[in-house]
Amino acid sequence: MNKDLLGALDALETEKGISKEIVVEALEAAMISAYKRHYGQAQNVEVEFDDKKGDVHIYSVKEVTEEVMDSQLEVSLEEALKVNGAYEIGDMVRFEVTPKDFGRIAAQTAKQVILQRVREAERSIIYNEFSAYENEIMQGIVERQDKRYIYVNLGKIEAVLSKQDQIPNEVYQPHDRIKVYISKVENTSKGPQVYVSRSHPDLLKRLFEQEIPEVYDGEVEIVSIAREAGDRAKVAVTSANKDIDPVGTCVGPKGQRVQAIVNELKGENMDIVEWDEDPAVFISNALNPAQVLDVIFDPHQRACTIVVPDFQLSLAIGKRGQNARLAAKLTGYKIDIKPESEWEEIAAKNEAELIAEVLEAGAELVEEVIEEAMLEELSEEVIEEALVEAETEKLVDSIIEDGLTETEDITEDK
Structure with missing residues (x-):
């Protein structure tokens, strides 16, 4: 058993990378537990393992006292001096208590400890290996x-x-x-x-890196991905190299590159669009294949209204709203799509309301200027110039505040 045990320890260290010292430490702790369990001894015991011969020795550890109250934990000074004449009160004395048949128990315990350490080592190796493959x-x-x-x-x-x-x-x-x-x-x-x-968006990113060298090398960057697994996905790409067409690079000759990814995902449709630092352009690209006429942003929140031709409204929204939903995920904007005719009605109504508000404000302004001029006894030319300047400024401020672009036309008409 001794030779077999030492051989097993050496094999563990060589093949599994488990330190012999770690196994011996665990082995000694297990043998203490086995000794107490098999021999009903609850006193302080120590195990000493000879890693050269493979022998195991059990020692009972007792404290030297003047009066012995517990013979399992204490020993008299007289008894201690028989072992070694240098012992004094308070010293700890070790007495060997190795049973004659403990070799069989030690062998069984060693086997269990070694198998446990092997399992732990294998688990640790597998965990470390696959942790490196995470993501x-x-x-x-x-x-x-x-x-x-x-x-x-x-x-x-x-x-x-x-x-x-x-x-x-x-x-x-x-x-x-x-x-x-x-x-x-x-x-x-x-x-x-x-x-x-199989449904994670990053699976798509890794597939692009496998199939497209430019993506793997970083020449083409995947900025964002929006995916409804098994049905459709949108991928926004860009390149810092002006000589590289990021979309064409990902699609490949006759669509071969992207088709390999589509086949791996069992026919999942793929829209590859070009990312742009201008949000309006990026959102327009994201709604591909629909044509976008205008993008109006909400200054108070991350949202926008998209104007499309009437005949392309259903195309822009997509089946069950999928195209608009994926575009919103891809760009990070809340998207509201309006047909051109409806948006013109809304714009005309807003413009009429604005003009009415401006005229009302202008009338009040006229009264204020005339009243002030009369009090100061100003000439008619000064009053007229003040009216024009004040009313024009009011118009411009109102128009800018409401986000209209017809500033010059309205100012000139006035």
Whole structure:
């Protein structure tokens, strides 16, 4: 047993990278527990393991006292001096109490400790390995499924694919090879647990990096992704290199590059649009394939109104509002889409209300200026000039405040 135990410790250190000292420390603690359990001894005991010969020795540790109250924990000075003449009151004395048949128990305990350490080491290795793959994609093989998960074999571990992480209407059969996104790795009491996803937006980003070298190298940057897994996705791309067309680079010759991604996602439609630092241009691109006539921003919140031709209203909104919904996710703006005819009516109504407000304000202003001029006995020329200047300024302020662009026309008419 001794040779076998030492050989096992050496093999653990060589093959599994488990330090011999760590195993010996755990082994000694386990043997103390085994000794107390098998021999009903509750006193202070120590185990000494000879890592050269493989021998195990059990010692009972007692304190030297003048009067012994508990023989399991204390020893008289007279008895202590028989062991060593240098002992004094308060010293701790070790007495060997190794049972004759303890070798069998020690061997069984050593086996259990070694197996436990091997399991812990393997779990640690797997956890560290797959933690490095978190937020990356891997290819796995579908093994089985139950009511909660689909289990995907990733080689050293079986990952779980929950229902919310599956692509709707995608069928997974045993032995199917699929690419999955490592969304989370946990170190649980039962060992490492790897969670994977097929619906995560970043799965799309990693697929672009695999299929398109320019994206992997950073020449083409993916700015944002909006995805409804299994149905449609929008991807905003840009490039700092003016000689590179980011959209064309991602689509590839005859659409070959993007088609490879679409095939991997079982036919999920893909809209690749160009990102622009001008929000109006970016929002217009995001609503592709609809034509955008105008983008009117709400200055008080992150929202805008989009004006499109009447015949393209349904195209801009999309089936079940999908196109507008994905564009809003992609750009980060709340989007309200209006047909051109309806927006013209709204604009005309707003303009009429504004003109009425300006005229009303102008009439009040005229009265104020005339009253002030009469009090100061100013000439008619001075009064007329003051009226024109004051009323014009009022008009301009009102027009700017309401966000209209017809400032020059209204001022000239006035």
